[in-house]
Amino acid sequence: MSKPLTVRRAAVLGAGVMGAQIAAHLVNAGIDTVLFDLPAKDGKPNAIVDKAIAGLAKLSPAPLARKDLAGEIVAANYDQHLDLLDGCDLVIEAIAERMDWKKALYDRVAGHIAPHAVLATNTSGLGIDELAKVLPDALRARYCGVHFFNPPRYMHLAELIPGSATSPEVLEGLEAFLVSALGKGVVYARDTPNFIGNRIGVFSMLSTMHHTREFGLGFDVADALTGPAIGRPKSATFRTADVVGLDTLAHVVKTMADTLPDDPWHRYFQTPDWLAALIDKGALGQKAGAGIYRKAGKSIQVLDPAQQDYRDAGGTPDDEVAEILKIRDPAEKFARLRASDNPQARFLWAIFRDLFHYAAYHLKDIAQTARDVDLAIRWGYGWKIGPFETWQAAGWKQVAGWIQEDIAAGKAMSDAPLPAWVGERDGVHAADGSFGPDSGANVGRSTLPVYARQRFPDPVLGEQAGRGETVMENDAIRVWHDGDGIAVASFKTKMNTVSDGVLDGLQEAVAVAEKGFDGLVIWQHGEQFSAGADLKGALGLLQAGRVDEFEKMVANFQATSQRIKYAQVPVVAAVRGLALGGGCEFQMHAARTVAALESYVGLVEAGVGLLPAGGGLKEIAVRASAKAGAGGDVFAELRPWFETIAMAKVAGSAREAQAFGLLRADDVVVMNAHELLHVARVQARALADSGYRAPLPARQIRVAGDVGIATFKAQLVNMLEGRFISEHDFDIASRIATVMCGGDVDRGAVVDEDWLIRLERRHFVELAQTSKTQERIHHMLTKGKPLRN
Known part of the structure; x- marks a missing residue:
């Protein structure tokens, strides 16, 4: 098939x-x-x-x-x-x-x-x-x-x-x-109990629980060591157990105990007494409000099994171990962990050693390739790097030798020997594939046609997809292609934020595409499309009093959006993850957006005391006018958009972004983010082959005018008097309403895009100069969350 x-x-x-x-x-x-x-x-x-x-x-x-x-x-x-x-x-x-x-x-x-x-x-x-x-x-x-x-x-x-x-x-x-x-x-996965993910993942949790007790660590300390510090989720080990449900975890462990009697690690397949006691009390974890952790007022408490009671949580890695975990070279890091006498370092070496040992011993039983094990753990448990990848990166033969030494010394959880193939190889992943225990050779990726849709599949260690041929590049953006007539622009900034280099680079990318390609796709290698404008640079200009330069930057932002919209070849935005602020505005101006389902789209500028000024409010006015038609109610069309923008709402999916009107009804939603680039290029090609022409300039935009502004403000006054919003919130939302409604003109007046762009820019720059907005920007940059002032 x-x-x-x-x-x-x-x-x-x-x-x-x-x-x-x-x-x-x-x-x-x-x-x-x-x-x-x-x-x-x-x-x-x-x-x-x-x-x-x-x-x-x-x-x-x-x-x-x-x-x-x-x-x-x-x-x-x-x-x-x-x-x-x-x-x-x-x-x-x-x-x-x-x-x-x-x-x-x-x-x-x-x-x-x-x-x-x-x-x-x-x-x-x-x-x-x-x-x-x-x-x-x-x-x-x-x-x-x-x-x-x-x-x-x-x-x-x-x-x-x-x-x-x-x-x-x-x-x-x-x-x-x-x-x-x-x-x-x-x-x-092979037809064996718990398959791959839970077989390896639950063993890792049981091993961590065993060594937590063996080395005398608190559960919170173990979590501090087995979370992001080693490339695993924030929930680490014991918090993950709470999230999964302690009864569910106990059921999986019992399944292992009942169905794997010959497993050399079988004696560890049991629910610890303290865990069974929690289950008996109904403290099943997150779903029950208490488990290994619980909330007491504003503090988080963790179970102390020795005292059979809770204490305040807050364990951290020792200084020595924290320094070891910062080491970038995996081989040096593992050598330091194994050589240390610190109980936390010995704990970390022990949990990795026994994980590697278990995964290697059971590879042939549970999976067709080592790649399947690594991807199962990464995709199912949220680890950044799988167990075999971790082992190989740390030095395959060196680590294998240490494992053998610990097995011989009785330090490992089992005395089962490492399989012979471990000593015959330098690793399990290479450019030509990953080790398959059935053949004893490397096995390449599946050739099923569906995978041809993934230009950049999720790689394992040793795999690297070609980067395509570079057309132009600066510090902030790269434009490349695969010889298919469609250029691809990718940002290089942190979180793909929009800097001056991105703005200039995008305008150049459009020019390059118009000259030598049939279309342009804006697509990112990372998980975020764009977290929006570079707030740090903007705040620096404002605090230095360089308002003219700040306004030029805003004008350049707007010009970039317009350049995307009126490009003579179709520009397609390929969105996944965050598409906030300017990132959202760029995709609003594209000829089409292709969005992964997990796209979180929003015009969030109100959260930092600003309003959208990369053409976002202008574009909403254009869409509202078009949707209302010649005799329709423009104000009625603006209502849902106003609430979305004034409250800085972020859509929780691409489907919700369509409901918000931030994506269009005919924009394409892709379920698999690894297919995003493929579908975006197909869309660009289809538009080009259909005789794509840029839209005509929008010169007949009917707006809600002064009556619309007054109506929105009346709603805002009620919210202000009810203390639901602050005076600065009122000012921001009033300005949003003013721009969306086309300014102080008659209801039903006709304006053009230039009018709206100038209006948008003026109110943005005025807001940016207020002390309260600058406080909000500073708070977001330093605290990572909005300030209400």
Whole structure:
């Protein structure tokens, strides 16, 4: 099968936390979705599912890309609606991790699954072949495991687990669907308990818990050592346990204990007494309000198992260990950790040693390649670098020798020998692929056609995609191409902020594209499109009293936006992550935006005491006029935009950005961020091949005028008198209203873009000179959060 599985309608069996969120992500992707559960014993038959759907709006982080998408999920129950399965192309079972319950459900639904449909279980660790025994032979070829990680909208990992009878064509089609339609990173796992992610990830947590006790560390100290300091999430180890749920963690550990009796580390597969005691008390972690950590007033407390009570949290790395962790060379860092007598350093070496040992010993059992292990842990647990990558970067043979020494000395958690292949290699990752234990050789990336859409796939150590041919470059921006006639502009500033160099570079990039290319894509190598303007540089000009230079910078910003809009070739913005302030304005002026679902878009200038002045307010006035038409109410069109901008709202997804009007309805939303550049170039090519012409200058913009301004101000007066906003908030919002409404002109007056641009710039510069706005900018730069003054 060379193309993705065609999924017109999907069903999810089980409306628990995971099932409901999987259904939510399916509708995020625009897939008609039915969510099933048992009929309610009392009241409406669909009450269980209805409650689960309603609960999606209350979850954080939000499972739905837009809250109203909850209404697109069809509620169903097994007694009345099994006929709805007949039209489904994909059925995902996501009920509780009970073998008997799953088999009973399969008995019930198997006869209703269409002859072409794929049935997948979202089990986190039960055997696929064992579950398949109850299925008809014809369905076994279309049955496999698909393990989504929680929360399924945000976690990139999906483990694909074939059964012995699963058709390769089914697997290829499903893989392509998961990658492109749902935006997932797929790894193939073998049909072994807990697969790859949880097998390695949970072992790492158990190992960390063991060594925390062994070295006499507090849980908060262990978390300070196993979080961002070593490239892992802020939740580190013990906070992660709270987030996952202590009962859930205990269940996974029990599964390992019950199903892996021959594992050389089996004696560690048990829930510690202190953890079992918390579960017995109902202190299950974040969902229960208390677990290993709890909040007491404004302070965070952590469990002290020796005292069987909580104390204030706040542990930090010792100075010696903090200095070691700052070392950039991994080989030197690991050598220092292993040589140190400091208990924290010895703890860190021990958790890495036992992780490397475990992963190497079990690689052949759980995965097809070392790459699958590293990507599973990165995508499923949020680590910046996987275990094998960490080992290789630290010096493969040196570290392997240290592990062997510790095994021989009885210091390791197990005396199991390292596999022979470890000593035969210099690492597991190379330019030609990653080590595959079946062949004993390096295995390259998948050649499935869907991966041709990823110009820059998520690399593992040793992999590097070509950078393309550079066309022009300065300190802030690079323009390059792949020989396809479409130029790509990428920023080089921190967080891709907009500096003078970016402004000048973008204008030059447009000129380069007009001269020698068919289109231009603005795309970033990093995870953020742009965090907005360079506030530090702007504040410096203001504080030095160089207002003329500041105003020229603003004018140049506006000129850059206009240059993007009126380019003679299509300019496409490829957005992911943050697109704030000026970043948002650039994409508003592009011929088209292609946005990853996880794009957080907003005109947030009010938060720092300013108003959008890169053409954003001008563009909103243009859009409102066009939407209202010749005789429509322009003010009514402006209302939702005004609230969004005055309150500095940031859309929580590309779908929400479309609802806010910051993305257009015909802008393209891409589920997989690694496909963003591909789709943006396709869009630029399609526009060019369709005979693209730049829009005519907007000279007939009908505005809401003085009446619109007065109406907005009346609302603001009520908020001021009710002390919902400050006097400076009132001034900012009034100026936003003034620009959006076209200034002090009659209602329904016609203005042009130049009028609006000058109005926007004047109010921006005036606000920027106020002391309260400068205080807000300074506070944002130093504290990283808005100041209300």
